[in-house]
Amino acid sequence: MRRRNLIFSLPLALGVPTLGWAADAEAGDRPDKPPGYPVSLDQMQQAVAQRFPRRYPVQGLLDLDLKAPRLRLLPEQNRLRAQMAVEAAGPALNRRHQGSFDVDFGLRYEASDRTLRAHQLRLARLEFPTLQPRVTEMINLYAPALADQSLREVVLHELTAKDLAAVDAMGMQPGPITVTNNGLVIGLVLKPL
Structure with missing residues (x-):
């Protein structure tokens, strides 16, 4: 415990700005707030909203229009859930149909561009209450690919070079990502020799 507190308090003692990496050196003593760099749900929501709306054609029969997802934290699973409104329309349908689409996913850190990315996706639910069951079955065949x-x-988030400067100087790098009730915490690990 002392080594961890030393690692997280060293930049502060040296007067090195860390933009949140060691905001609370005592946080390591509390299981509800692990030490590391915090990322709020609002920050992630803003980042992911920039990639939507999106359209996906299904074999020339219909188009699925996905709206910006609403993110939910799943700390007990160390994952997030994206809940999206989706519209189905096209030649195979006589009108637009509203539905919903939920996907759970884990997170990984990509060092090449300093980003947190969604990975290990799992379809949680795809529903279209007003569609015929056979059309819903067809859409569900494409749901995992969608x-x-x-x-x-x-x-979901991009760290800046400034965020990582002090961490890099200590011979450390971003490590495990923990989903908490308030957002994410990116832990630190020693760089490989």
Whole structure:
């Protein structure tokens, strides 16, 4: 515990700005607030909203229009859920149909561009209450691919070079990402030799 507190308090003692990496050196003593760089749900929501709305054609029969997702934290699973409104329309349908689409996903850090990205996607639910069951079945055949296309590797947050300067100087790098009740916390690990 002392080493961890030393690692997170060292930049502060040296007067190095860390923009949140060691905002609370005592946080390591509380399981509800792990030490590291915090990312709020609002920050992630703003980042993901920039990639929507999106349209996906289904075999020339219909188009699915996905609206910007509403993100939910799932700390007990260390994952997030994206809940999206979706519209189905096209030659195979006589009118527009409203539905919803939920996808759960984990997070990973991509060092090449300093981003947090969605990965390990799992379709949680796809519903169209007003569609005929056979059309819903057809859409459900494409649902895993739709989940993959719409959210795979979507950027949820980008760290700046300034965010990482002090961490890099200590020989550390972003490590495990923990989903909490308030957002994410990016932990630190030693760089490999």
